Amino acid sequence: MSVIFFLIIIGIVVAGGFLAAFIWSVKSGQYDDDYTPSVRMLFDSQSTNDGSCHPESCNQSDKNNQPKTNSPTIKDQKKKSSNK
Amino acid sequence: MGQACVHCGEDCGKHPINRDEKPFCCHGCSTVFQILNEKNLKQYYEIEKMPGVKVETQDVGEKYAFLDLEDIKSKLLDFSDGGVSKISLFIPTIHCASCIWLLENLSTLNDGIIYSTVNFPKKEVHITFKEESISLRKVVELLSSIHYRPEITLDKLEKKGEGKSNKSLLIKLGLTGFVLMNVMMYNFPEYLPGGELLESDFRRLFGWLSLILSIPVIVYSSNDYYLSAIKSLKHKIISIDLPIAIGIITLFLQSAYDIISNTGTGYLDSLAGLVFFLLIGKWYQGKTYQALSFERDYKSYFPVAVTKIENQKEIIIPLNELEKGDRILVRNQELITADSTIVKGTGNIDYSFVTGESMPIDKKTGEFVFAGGRQVGSALELEVSKEVEQSYLTQLWNQEKSTNKYDSRINNIINKVSQYFTIIILVIAIGAGIFWLFIDKTIAIYVFTSILIIACPCALALTVPFTFGSTIRQFGRKGLYLKRAEVIEQLNKIDTIIFDKTGTITQNKAMKAEFIGEDLSDDLIKSIKSLVRHSTHPLSAALFLNLPGDDFYPIDNFKEIPGLGISGEINGQKINIGSKKFITGKADAEKGLKTEVYVFFNNNILGYYQLENQYRPELKEVISKLSAKFNLHLLTGDNEAEKANLLPLFSQEQNLHFNQTPTDKLNYIKKLKTKNKKVLMVGDGLNDAGALTESDVGITIADDIYLFSPACDAILESSKFGQLNNFIRFTRSSLNVVKISFVISFLYNIGGLYFAIQGLLTPVIAAILMPISSISVVAFATASIAFLAKRKLG
Numbered sequence: 001m002s003v004i005f006f007l008i009i010i011g012i013v014v015a016g017g018f019l020a021a022f023i024w025s026v027k028s029g030q031y032d033d034d035y036t037p038s039v040r041m042l043f044d045s046q047s048t049n050d051g052s053c054h055p056e057s058c059n060q061s062d063k064n065n066q067p068k069t070n071s072p073t074i075k076d077q078k079k080k081s082s083n084k
Numbered sequence: 085m086g087q088a089c090v091h092c093g094e095d096c097g098k099h100p101i102n103r104d105e106k107p108f109c110c111h112g113c114s115t116v117f118q119i120l121n122e123k124n125l126k127q128y129y130e131i132e133k134m135p136g137v138k139v140e141t142q143d144v145g146e147k148y149a150f151l152d153l154e155d156i157k158s159k160l161l162d163f164s165d166g167g168v169s170k171i172s173l174f175i176p177t178i179h180c181a182s183c184i185w186l187l188e189n190l191s192t193l194n195d196g197i198i199y200s201t202v203n204f205p206k207k208e209v210h211i212t213f214k215e216e217s218i219s220l221r222k223v224v225e226l227l228s229s230i231h232y233r234p235e236i237t238l239d240k241l242e243k244k245g246e247g248k249s250n251k252s253l254l255i256k257l258g259l260t261g262f263v264l265m266n267v268m269m270y271n272f273p274e275y276l277p278g279g280e281l282l283e284s285d286f287r288r289l290f291g292w293l294s295l296i297l298s299i300p301v302i303v304y305s306s307n308d309y310y311l312s313a314i315k316s317l318k319h320k321i322i323s324i325d326l327p328i329a330i331g332i333i334t335l336f337l338q339s340a341y342d343i344i345s346n347t348g349t350g351y352l353d354s355l356a357g358l359v360f361f362l363l364i365g366k367w368y369q370g371k372t373y374q375a376l377s378f379e380r381d382y383k384s385y386f387p388v389a390v391t392k393i394e395n396q397k398e399i400i401i402p403l404n405e406l407e408k409g410d411r412i413l414v415r416n417q418e419l420i421t422a423d424s425t426i427v428k429g430t431g432n433i434d435y436s437f438v439t440g441e442s443m444p445i446d447k448k449t450g451e452f453v454f455a456g457g458r459q460v461g462s463a464l465e466l467e468v469s470k471e472v473e474q475s476y477l478t479q480l481w482n483q484e485k486s487t488n489k490y491d492s493r494i495n496n497i498i499n500k501v502s503q504y505f506t507i508i509i510l511v512i513a514i515g516a517g518i519f520w521l522f523i524d525k526t527i528a529i530y531v532f533t534s535i536l537i538i539a540c541p542c543a544l545a546l547t548v549p550f551t552f553g554s555t556i557r558q559f560g561r562k563g564l565y566l567k568r569a570e571v572i573e574q575l576n577k578i579d580t581i582i583f584d585k586t587g588t589i590t591q592n593k594a595m596k597a598e599f600i601g602e603d604l605s606d607d608l609i610k611s612i613k614s615l616v617r618h619s620t621h622p623l624s625a626a627l628f629l630n631l632p633g634d635d636f637y638p639i640d641n642f643k644e645i646p647g648l649g650i651s652g653e654i655n656g657q658k659i660n661i662g663s664k665k666f667i668t669g670k671a672d673a674e675k676g677l678k679t680e681v682y683v684f685f686n687n688n689i690l691g692y693y694q695l696e697n698q699y700r701p702e703l704k705e706v707i708s709k710l711s712a713k714f715n716l717h718l719l720t721g722d723n724e725a726e727k728a729n730l731l732p733l734f735s736q737e738q739n740l741h742f743n744q745t746p747t748d749k750l751n752y753i754k755k756l757k758t759k760n761k762k763v764l765m766v767g768d769g770l771n772d773a774g775a776l777t778e779s780d781v782g783i784t785i786a787d788d789i790y791l792f793s794p795a796c797d798a799i800l801e802s803s804k805f806g807q808l809n810n811f812i813r814f815t816r817s818s819l820n821v822v823k824i825s826f827v828i829s830f831l832y833n834i835g836g837l838y839f840a841i842q843g844l845l846t847p848v849i850a851a852i853l854m855p856i857s858s859i860s861v862v863a864f865a866t867a868s869i870a871f872l873a874k875r876k877l878g
Contacts, residue, residue, distance in 0.1 A: 004286070008293070012266065019262045026254045036204040039181045040188065044127070 091117050093134030112139055116230050123193050128186045135182030137231040150389030150400045151221035170212045173234035176790040178207045194218055194226055238403060239383035256305040257363045263301050264356035267294045271353045275848045291343035294352040302336045306359050324502040324545050331540025338533045354850040358542050361858045369549035369569055376789060378567040378796055386421050408471055414464045420457050423475040428465035433457035438770045439721055441586045443679055456770055477770060496573050498548045501826060509539040516841045527843045534845040538836035543829035543857040547822055551865040555818045558873035563804030564811050571797045574781045576815040577762045581710060584767040585720035588785050590697040597630035601691015611637055611654050612683060615661055618642050619650045623681055626695055660684035702806030707733045709809040719744045719752060750774035770794050810877055817872045825861050832857035
């Protein structure tokens with residue numbers, strides 16, 4: 001039965017860890033705004049250097065997005081020159 | 085209808101401005117499109133259709149020059165280490181996903197911006213930027229150039245770091261939830277059949293663990309209840325927090341005694357559950373409108389700095405350094421910040437935020453102007469005759485809230501009930517304790533504490549937060565935004581309603597125009613419309629909306645003479661539109677409700693347009709419904725010209741008062757209150773601010789709820805004016821729901837008392853009864869409000 005003592009201690013430590021994480025998240029302001037993040041996550045990540053995103057994932061999205069985001073501007077430039 | 089502008093979605097008319105084969109309504113919109121296009125930010129137009137904001141005047145000029153002042157800058161910045169700075173800016177026009185996207189990609193527009201995040205509910209953007217590459221002023225001008233104008237007002241300099249209480253409530257909630265889950269797990273074996281077989285070692289361990297875990301709950305999580313109970317006792321009031329505090333403390337002491345003396349496991353799971361539910365109730369009620377402000381005074385309206393003229397030079401000084409006798413410069417669209425006299429220039433001052441009247445007022449050199457107006461037209465030079473704090477309107481707004489608001493907050497339904505409740509419970513507890521003293525001394529104290537524990541009015545205390553919290557949410561969905569829950573009870577007690585006229589029962593923008601003079605040919609109407617299209621003056625805008633057709637002549641030599649009118653040439657023929665003085669040279673007629681706009685074309689005075697404010701279309705219905713139950717009054721600063729039209733609506737002549745100054749309005753309400761009337765004031769402008777605070781409930785009507793409105797208890801969207809009666813009536817239903825919930829929670833209490841008096845209250849009964857009573861009351865309250873709102877508010 002003494003294993004139960006052990007389990008109880010583990011239980012408290014794990015739960016206490018989550019409590020500490022919760023308190024930290026509240027204090028660091030993660031609960032200040034409960035709407036914007038839900039919209040933000042739907043945006044395609046930009047090829048521009050947005051300091052808030054992780055460097056690795058930034059690079060990846062760079063590669064993926066470059067052809068997409070560049071193509072319309074080339075077209076636009078053509079349109080502009082033709083208008084002139 | 086022409087095409088819709090790609091940027092802002094407004095009608096472009098017959099001649100849209102085309103860029104990249106896309107139509108735009110104005111150069112402002114197309115410029116923004118171009119900026120975003122160049123920087124590869126076209127996704128802005130893909131996330132939402134036509135997400136932009138139309139801004140009338142483009143040129144910001146020196147408007148933000150004050151942001152270069154060190155003094156002001158240091159107060160506005162959240163953080164600065166010389167290199168990197170952070171700032172939070174309130175931008176009322178943030179409204180959609182595209183806004184979030186664009187404002188979070190500001191770094192693309194300027195390399196100096198490191199990153200930016202948007203807080204949508206607060207309509208704020210937090211920007212971190214490098215000061216060496218972009219100044220604060222440039223950041224604000226950048227935002228302004230893409231039509232997201234931050235609102236920087238005086239009160240931003242003062243208050244910082246609010247919302248802390250909300251954080252501590254969340255932490256308390258999390259902490260209590262953690263304790264509840266653990267303690268419940270330790271106590272659970274006891275409640276199961278065979279629980280008595282548990283080894284005594286375990287029982288002791290579980291007991292002590294629960295006791296240790298409960299200490300933060302009793303000390304930290306529930307401290308608000310002790311403080312509030314003591315506070316109201318000092319005011320000689322027995323509030324609902326008193327029996328709660330007694331219940332919590334008794335629960336803890338009884339459990340601690342049980343555990344330490346090893347006679348039982350205590351009620352600590354019930355304790356944690358009780359506090360947890362109470363905190364949820366608090367959290368639910370406290371979630372209100374973050375971007376709306378109900379506490380606004382002149383500080384949230386006035387700019388941070390003014391342009392002072394000293395030794396022929398323009399310098400920018402912070403507003404609080406402005407002194408009597410100073411000369412200040414007020415440019416087009418700037419606010420007059422202190423009562424002063426015009427030294428140079430012609431004033432054309434828009435007092436719409438003050439009086440609700442949208443027509444600017446003409447002021448000549450040497451005339452006195454009150455603070456609060458906005459100059460429209462050329463720059464003005466003023467000599468300050470009173471300091472900012474001493475100006476007439478500022479003083480009116482600064483008036484201390486009368487103390488009776490505090491009284492009414494305490495004298496609410498829950499405290500009335502809890503007075504009797506607490507006394508009855510104490511009597512029962514003491515009575516039962518004494519009774520058991522004679523029968524079985526060993527359990528007398530146990531019975532006494534049991535009664536205090538089971539009578540702890542948790543369900544009772546949850547009734548009001550959840551009923552009123554749901555009501556606030558339902559009202560918010562329908563366009564009435566309440567400052568706090570007490571307003572619901574106050575609204576229900578109302579017996580007298582006072583209306584302001586201009587802007588409250590009349591419409592701000594829509595005006596009726598009638599031409600007086602010879603009949604105009606279609607061609608002439610087209611010419612007039614072409615000319616007024618070029619002016620942003622409210623009268624021009626009103627005329628433009630009233631005239632038919634959407635085909636225009638090109639205008640040559642367009643000129644706008646501030647305070648007088650506009651002129652131009654169409655195919656070589658001169659056309660002038662403006663005031664009587666401008667066209668005929670004779671003095672202007674005295675201003676009534678109707679405004680006259682004269683038309684001059686090709687050497688002839690054709691006649692004049694009579695423009696008049698229109699009453700809200702729902703007014704008649706609203707008034708007739710309200711007059712059945714309430715005493716209606718009307719207070720207006722205007723003259724009696726409209727009396728004949730208003731009399732049939734309000735029926736009682738003695739309740740119509742004209743030529744009222746802001747102070748008159750305030751005193752009128754004071755007088756009514758001395759007669760024991762419960763007064764609801766419905767107003768809109770700053771001149772109603774005193775009356776709105778003095779009344780029992782003050783409702784502000786606003787076209788755009790995020791723009792400035794005076795301090796009040798509730799804000800009503802102007803389009804929902806017709807619902808006013810329904811809102812007031814719904815408060816009665818809310819109160820009925822509260823009363824029924826009270827009955828339900830009393831039934832649980834009586835059930836609990838049945839066990840407690842007999843000395844049979846075991847932890848398991850408490851552990852079942854307490855959560856069930858709370859949950860059922862909460863479910864009943866929220867469900868019935870949702871149901872009633874669907875039926876009564878439509």
